[in-house]
Amino acid sequence: MSRQRIFSRNIVPFVASILLGLAAWHFGxxxxxxxxxxxxxxxxxxxxxxxxxxxxxxSRASFLYHLGDTLKATVAGFVIGGLVGLVVAALMAESRLIxxxxxxxxxxxxxLPKVAIAPLLVIWFGYGSESKIAMSFxxxxxxxxxxxxxxxRSLPRDRLELMMSLRSSRWQIFRKVKxxxxxxxxxxxxxxxxxxxxxxxxxxxxxxGQRGIGVIMMQMQAVxxxxxxxxxxxxxxxxxxxxISSMRLLNRKLVFWMEEDEREDGI
Amino acid sequence: MTMxxxxxxxxxxxxxxxxxxxxxxxxxxxDVRALVDINIDLVDGEFVSVxxxxxxxxxxxxxxxxxxxxxxxxxxxxxxxxxAMAQRxxxxxxxxxxxxxxxTILDNVLLPIEVLGLDRGSYTAKARDLLDxxxxxxxxxxxxxxxxxxxxxxxxxxxxxxHDPGILxxxxxxxxxxxxxxxxxxxxxxxxxxxxxxxxxxxxxxVSEAVFLSDRVLVMSARPGRIIxxxxxxxxxxxxxxxxxxxxxxxxxxxxxxxxxxxEGASE
Numbered sequence: 156m157s158r159q160r161i162f163s164r165n166i167v168p169f170v171a172s173i174l175l176g177l178a179a180w181h182f183g184x185x186x187x188x189x190x191x192x193x194x195x196x197x198x199x200x201x202x203x204x205x206x207x208x209x210x211x212x213x214s215r216a217s218f219l220y221h222l223g224d225t226l227k228a229t230v231a232g233f234v235i236g237g238l239v240g241l242v243v244a245a246l247m248a249e250s251r252l253i254x255x256x257x258x259x260x261x262x263x264x265x266x267l268p269k270v271a272i273a274p275l276l277v278i279w280f281g282y283g284s285e286s287k288i289a290m291s292f293x294x295x296x297x298x299x300x301x302x303x304x305x306x307x308r309s310l311p312r313d314r315l316e317l318m319m320s321l322r323s324s325r326w327q328i329f330r331k332v333k334x335x336x337x338x339x340x341x342x343x344x345x346x347x348x349x350x351x352x353x354x355x356x357x358x359x360x361x362x363x364g365q366r367g368i369g370v371i372m373m374q375m376q377a378v379x380x381x382x383x384x385x386x387x388x389x390x391x392x393x394x395x396x397x398x399i400s401s402m403r404l405l406n407r408k409l410v411f412w413m414e415e416d417e418r419e420d421g422i
Numbered sequence: 423m424t425m426x427x428x429x430x431x432x433x434x435x436x437x438x439x440x441x442x443x444x445x446x447x448x449x450x451x452x453d454v455r456a457l458v459d460i461n462i463d464l465v466d467g468e469f470v471s472v473x474x475x476x477x478x479x480x481x482x483x484x485x486x487x488x489x490x491x492x493x494x495x496x497x498x499x500x501x502x503x504x505x506a507m508a509q510r511x512x513x514x515x516x517x518x519x520x521x522x523x524x525x526t527i528l529d530n531v532l533l534p535i536e537v538l539g540l541d542r543g544s545y546t547a548k549a550r551d552l553l554d555x556x557x558x559x560x561x562x563x564x565x566x567x568x569x570x571x572x573x574x575x576x577x578x579x580x581x582x583x584x585h586d587p588g589i590l591x592x593x594x595x596x597x598x599x600x601x602x603x604x605x606x607x608x609x610x611x612x613x614x615x616x617x618x619x620x621x622x623x624x625x626x627x628x629v630s631e632a633v634f635l636s637d638r639v640l641v642m643s644a645r646p647g648r649i650i651x652x653x654x655x656x657x658x659x660x661x662x663x664x665x666x667x668x669x670x671x672x673x674x675x676x677x678x679x680x681x682x683x684x685x686e687g688a689s690e
Binding site for chain 2: 313321
């Protein structure tokens with residue numbers, strides 16, 4: 156079946172369900188006489204959205220202004236967390252000693268809901284961007300490290316023997332065979348990581364701060380501007396979708412040798 | 423079974439294996455003797471096959487020669503020198519092609535050149551010639567996923583030859599192929615070998631394959647593996663598949679099968 160047909164097969168029910176959903180929402184709110192601060196009408200959300208996006212991007216009232224801040228912290232924390240996770244996983248895969256030293260911490264901290272340390276990070280880093288980046292760093296680190304480690308460890312025996320028959324050095328084995336072979340698992344970790352990075356940033360913003368989507372959501376909630384909160388959620392949703400799609404695109408480009416259905420799901 | 427007299431000493435052997443042994447320690451703490459008292463001399467340009475039942479240690483022997491596994495006792499010399507020092511010595515073809523799926527065929531085939539730090543430019547032409555020789559012309563820029571099993575295995579043979587090794591080690595390279603492809607690959611391999619005159623150490627389960635391809639056939643016993651028979655194969659080359667139906671060929675394979683059969687686990 157051609158891509159066009161698959162697309163139109165999917166898009167029609169999708170659009171139809173959105174329109175139906177909006178209609179149900181609109182009439183439901185009217186019929187059940189739901190107060191605006193509990194569940195605003197779709198039209199009110201739309202107004203808040205357009206208003207927020209339309210403001211001067213450098214003013215405090217603009218969604219784009221705050222989104223910029225949230226994105227900066229998300230991406231910064233993601234990149235740093237991703238790099239650190241990769242390097243530590245690589246070292247752990249090469250050295251039993253390092254693995255033995257680090258793994259207990261990883262396993263131990265894995266089950267801790269890391270968002271719970273948000274207040275701690277605020278104490279250490281203050282209310283600015285640093286604590287947001289720290290939070291998104293921490294949340295990215297674990298999935299990337301665990302998946303990358305699994306990927307590095309899963310080097311097939313026959314590839315290793317091939318390299319040994321050529322008397323390769325450890326570094327050659329890592330660069331030519333271990334790392335490319337681990338890319339599917341690494342991307343599994345990165346795909347999870349980008350979602351968590353944004354989550355971490357938002358949670359950190361909830362705990363306090365001057366700028367960011369999470370911050371204005373708190374402010375709007377405080378004045379019962381529920382339509383505004385919904386509008387912010389829409390912005391977040393779209394942003395998240397764009398981030399995830401970008402990761403998926405990068406994944407497809409770099410791991411080009413695997414079929415769509417062969418790509419691995421992460422841990 | 424007595425050993426036939428060694429090859430005439432007119433040519434010094436390229437590879438010498440003397441009283442080689444391999445012992446594994448199991449998890450339970452026992453010692454398993456995989457190989458015992460292995461003595462082989464490979465002369466330059468010889469094609470030698472090793473036949474043996476499953477588990478007899480022939481793959482272990484190949485891995486020891488290839489520098490993948492260490493030996494427990496005995497000597498291993500290439501041109502008189504211990505093997506670890508002669509890096510360019512071996513080309514290895516495994517049971518499965520082990521091509522890297524993210525590299526093109528050409529890049530895969532040039533892998534040994536990269537690892538050994540040689541100049542890629544000077545070997546590219548040779549790699550292409552070898553690909554022509556094995557019938558993979560025009561597949562330079564394709565990826566392994568686009569090739570059949572037989573084609574991938576042919577590419578892996580090219581990879582094993584590209585750095586001009588002294589010896590080609592082949593571990594049941596055609597075992598995973600269907601019978602027809604396998605016969606065709608035997609003819610291909612003979613063609614490649616005649617063009618290169620490499621010294622080949624070839625492991626197989628197939629008696630007829632061994633006799634078709636080799637100058638000499640060694641038979642190993644079941645574990646602990648030792649060499650129990652050595653036979654010269656004097657048919658002139660190039661050998662055709664028709665040779666396999668001749669009475670003489672049949673006699674040789676019968677003899678080899680009986681050597682294998684008198685120890686457990688023979689196949690074919």
